[in-house]
Amino acid sequence: xxxxxxxELLAKAERDEAEKLQRITVHKxxxxxxxxxxxxxxxxxxxxxxxxxxxxxEAELRALARDNTQLLINQLxxxxxxxxxxxxxxxxxxxxxxxxxxxxxxxxxxxxxxxxFARLKGIRPKKKTNLVWDEVSxxxxxxxxxxxxxDDTKEWLIEVPGSADPMEDQFAKRIQAKKERVAKNxxxxxxxxxxxxxxxxPSATGMHPTGHQSKEELxxxxxxxxxxxxxxxxxxxxxxxxKAPRGSGKKRKFQPLFGDxxxxxxxxxxxxxxxxxxxxxxxxxxxxxxQMREEDQxxxxxRRKMSQKGKRKGGRQxxxGKRKGGPPxxxGKRKGGLGGKMNSAPPGxxxxxxxxxxxxxxxxx
Amino acid sequence: MDAxxxxxxxxxxxxxxxxxxREPKLSExxxxxMLIKGGNANLTVTxxxxxxxxxxxxxxVLYKKKNITRPFExxxxxxxxxxxxxxSLFMFGSHNKKRPNNLVIGxxxxxxVLDMIELGIEKFVSLxxxxxxKCPEGxxxxxIFAGDDFDVTEDYRRLKSLLIDFFRGPTVSNIRLAGLxxxxxxxxxxxxxxxxxxxxxxxKSGCRTPRIELEEMGPSLDLVLRxxxxxxxxxxxLSMKMPKALKPKKKKNISHDTFGTTYGRIxxxxxxxxxxxxxxxxxxxxxxxxxxxxxxxxxxxxxxx
Numbered sequence: 001x002x003x004x005x006x007x008e009l010l011a012k013a014e015r016d017e018a019e020k021l022q023r024i025t026v027h028k029x030x031x032x033x034x035x036x037x038x039x040x041x042x043x044x045x046x047x048x049x050x051x052x053x054x055x056x057x058e059a060e061l062r063a064l065a066r067d068n069t070q071l072l073i074n075q076l077x078x079x080x081x082x083x084x085x086x087x088x089x090x091x092x093x094x095x096x097x098x099x100x101x102x103x104x105x106x107x108x109x110x111x112x113x114x115x116x117f118a119r120l121k122g123i124r125p126k127k128k129t130n131l132v133w134d135e136v137s138x139x140x141x142x143x144x145x146x147x148x149x150x151d152d153t154k155e156w157l158i159e160v161p162g163s164a165d166p167m168e169d170q171f172a173k174r175i176q177a178k179k180e181r182v183a184k185n186x187x188x189x190x191x192x193x194x195x196x197x198x199x200x201x202p203s204a205t206g207m208h209p210t211g212h213q214s215k216e217e218l219x220x221x222x223x224x225x226x227x228x229x230x231x232x233x234x235x236x237x238x239x240x241x242x243k244a245p246r247g248s249g250k251k252r253k254f255q256p257l258f259g260d261x262x263x264x265x266x267x268x269x270x271x272x273x274x275x276x277x278x279x280x281x282x283x284x285x286x287x288x289x290x291q292m293r294e295e296d297q298x299x300x301x302x303r304r305k306m307s308q309k310g311k312r313k314g315g316r317q318x319x320x321g322k323r324k325g326g327p328p329x330x331x332g333k334r335k336g337g338l339g340g341k342m343n344s345a346p347p348g349x350x351x352x353x354x355x356x357x358x359x360x361x362x363x364x365x
Numbered sequence: 366m367d368a369x370x371x372x373x374x375x376x377x378x379x380x381x382x383x384x385x386x387r388e389p390k391l392s393e394x395x396x397x398x399m400l401i402k403g404g405n406a407n408l409t410v411t412x413x414x415x416x417x418x419x420x421x422x423x424x425x426v427l428y429k430k431k432n433i434t435r436p437f438e439x440x441x442x443x444x445x446x447x448x449x450x451x452x453s454l455f456m457f458g459s460h461n462k463k464r465p466n467n468l469v470i471g472x473x474x475x476x477x478v479l480d481m482i483e484l485g486i487e488k489f490v491s492l493x494x495x496x497x498x499k500c501p502e503g504x505x506x507x508x509i510f511a512g513d514d515f516d517v518t519e520d521y522r523r524l525k526s527l528l529i530d531f532f533r534g535p536t537v538s539n540i541r542l543a544g545l546x547x548x549x550x551x552x553x554x555x556x557x558x559x560x561x562x563x564x565x566x567x568x569k570s571g572c573r574t575p576r577i578e579l580e581e582m583g584p585s586l587d588l589v590l591r592x593x594x595x596x597x598x599x600x601x602x603l604s605m606k607m608p609k610a611l612k613p614k615k616k617k618n619i620s621h622d623t624f625g626t627t628y629g630r631i632x633x634x635x636x637x638x639x640x641x642x643x644x645x646x647x648x649x650x651x652x653x654x655x656x657x658x659x660x661x662x663x664x665x666x667x668x669x670x
Contacts, residue, residue, distance in 0.1 A: 023571060024576055038529065040529060043511040046512065047512050058581075062561070062579055069507065070577045073567075073575070076545070077574040082539075098605055099526060099530050099605075102453035
C-alpha cells in the first residue's frame with residue numbers, strides 16, 4: 001500500500017515537472033549550437049515548414065524564431081548568476097566564434113638606446129614629486145612646463161664667468177645651448193624610431209660636411225655620391241688618377257651552374273671522402289692559431305688579476321716570451337679573433353653585470 | 366607606423382589619447398561600421414541604411430552625402446574612408462537597372478578590404494512602418510542563424526561570419542538577464558536570406574526560465590546573394606591570427622580520455638632503490654657469519670681482476 005503511494009507520488013511529481021517544463025521545452029531534430037559569449041545560436045535543421053512561399057510565411061518564420069529564441073534563453077538562464085545592485089546578472093563565457101581582427105597584431109617594439117643602457121646598469125626610474133618649492137616666487141610650482149619653479153629663461157642677470165670672453169652674449173649662448181639640446185634629443189628620438197622600424201638610416205658616415213673630415217670619410221662620401229645616380233653609378237667615369245673602390249661588388253661568389261664538370265666531380269668526391277672518413281679533418285694552422293690565441297687571453301687575464309692585486313710583481317716576463325713565437329700568422333688571426341670577441345663581449349659582460357646589479361639591488365633593500 | 370612612434374609627436378594629451386585609441390592592440394576595440402550611399406541610391410536603400418544605423422548606434426557612422434564609387438571595381442575610396450573614421454565594417458547601398466536595391470556589406474583588415482558580399486533587397490519593411498515600441502539603442506542583440514544552407518558553401522559561411530561580426534555589438538563579460546531585448550533571426554531558404562528582428566517578451570512559465578513571446582519590431586529584409594569578393598585563404602588566416610598572450614593557457618600534465626576520465630602525470634625524482642621500503646621477509650635475512658664469508662669472496666675476486 002505504502003509502496004503504491006510512493007510510486008503514485010513520484011509519478012505525479014514527474015508529471016507536474018513535465019507540465020511545468022512544457023511551456024519552455026522545444027523539440028528539435030538536431031540540437032542547436034550555442035556561442036553564449038556572443039549570444040549566438042546556430043540551428044542546422046533544414047527549415048522544411050517554410051518551403052512554400054505565401055501569406056503564412058511570416059507567421060511560420062516567427063514561430064521558428066520563437067522556438068530558437070526559447071532554446072537560447074534556456075541556455076542563458078542556466079549560466080551562473082549573481083546579484084549586482086538589485087539586478088540579476090549572468091556571467092557570460094568567452095566567445096568561441098573566431099572572427100577576424102580589424103588590425104594586425106602589434107609587434108613588440110625594440111628597446112631604445114636609453115632603455116638598453118638603463119637595463120644594463122640596473123637604473124630604475126625615480127619617483128619624482130609633482131611640485132617643487134620655488135624660492136624666487138615663494139610658492140610651490142610645477143617641475144617643468146608653464147610657470148615652472150627654476151626657470152632659466154626668466155633670469156635677468158647672468159654673471160660672466162671668469163674664463164669667458166667679456167664681449168660674448170651670455171643670454172644668446174644659453175638660448176643656443178638649449179636649441180642644440182633640443183635638436184640632439186630630436187635626432188636621438190628619430191634614430192630610435194628608425195631602429196625600431198628597421199629603416200635604413202641615411203648613412204651618417206661621410207655625410208657631415210663639417211670641414212674637417214678624414215681621408216676615409218671623404219672617400220666613402222665620394223663612393224656614395226657616385227652610386228647615387230639614376231643608373232646606380234654605371235656610367236660614371238673615374239677621374240684620371242682615381243683608384244677602383246675596394247670592397248664593392250658581390251659579397252658571395254657562387255660557381256656557375258654547369259661549367260667545369262671534372263672539377264665539380266672532383267670536389268664532390270672529395271666531400272664524400274671527408275664525410276666517410278672517421279678521423280676529423282683538422283686545419284693545422286687554424287688549430288695552432290686558436291691555441292695561441294687562447295693562451296694569450298689566459299695570460300692577459302692573469303696579468304689583469306696580478307696588476308689588480310699588486311703592481312710590484314714581475315709577472316711581465318712570462319707573457320713576453322710567448323709573444324715572440326709566431327707573430328705574423330698570429331697577428332692576422334688575432335685581429336679577427338679579437339674583433340669577433342669584442343662584438344660578443346658587451347652582451348656577455350652586460351649579462352654578468354646585470355646579475356651583479358640584481359644582487360646589489362637585493363642587498364640594498 | 367605605430368601611433369606612439371610617430372615622427373610627428375602629438376602635442377596634447379587629448380591627441381595622444383586619440384591616437385592610442387586607434388592603434389593596434391592585443392584585445393581590440395569594438396568594430397565601427399560606416400554606412401555609405403552610392404551615387405544612385407534610392408529611397409529603399411537609404412531607408413535600409415538608416416535602419417541599420419539605428420541598430421548599430423553608437424558604433425556606426427552614417428554618411429549623409431552620396432559617394433560615387435563602385436566597391437567591386439575600386440576599393441581605394443572605401444579604404445580611405447575607413448582610415449579616416451577608423452571603421453572596419455562598411456555597408457554600401459546603391460541602385461541601378463542591372464542590380465536594383467543593391468547592398469554591399471563588407472569588412473576590412475588593416476584598412477584594406479577583406480571580404481565584400483553583395484546582397485539584393487527584395488522586400489523591406491522599415492522600423493517606422495511597424496508601429497510599436499522599440500528597444501533602446503546600444504543593447505546587445507541575440508543572433509540566431511537557421512537553415513543548413515549557412516554551412517554548405519564557403520560564400521554562405523563567410524556571410525554568416527560577416528553578419529555575426531557586423532551585428533554582434535560589444536563583448537561583455539556579464540549581462541543583465543532582464544535586459545535581453547531583441548533578437549535578430551537569419552533564415553537561409555531556397556537561396557534567399559530572411560532577416561527578421563523581434564522584440565523579446567518574457568512571460569511567466571512554471572519554472573525559473575521564462576517563456577518567450579516575440580513581437581516583430583524592426584527592419585525585416587528579404588535578401589538575395591549576388592556577387593562576392595572574398596579574401597584569399599592566407600589573408601583570411603593572417604587576419605584570424607590571435608596573439609599568443611590571448612590564447613587560452615593549456616594546463617600541463619593533465620589529459621582526458623574519451624570516457625571523460627581525467628588523467629594527471631606526476632614526475633618523481635630518482636629513487637634510490639636499495640633504500641626502498643619493501644616487505645620484510647625474516648626468513649631470508651642474512652646471518653652475520655654468512656655476510657663475512659660473502660665479503661671475503663668479493664675481495665678475492667677484485668684482487669684477481
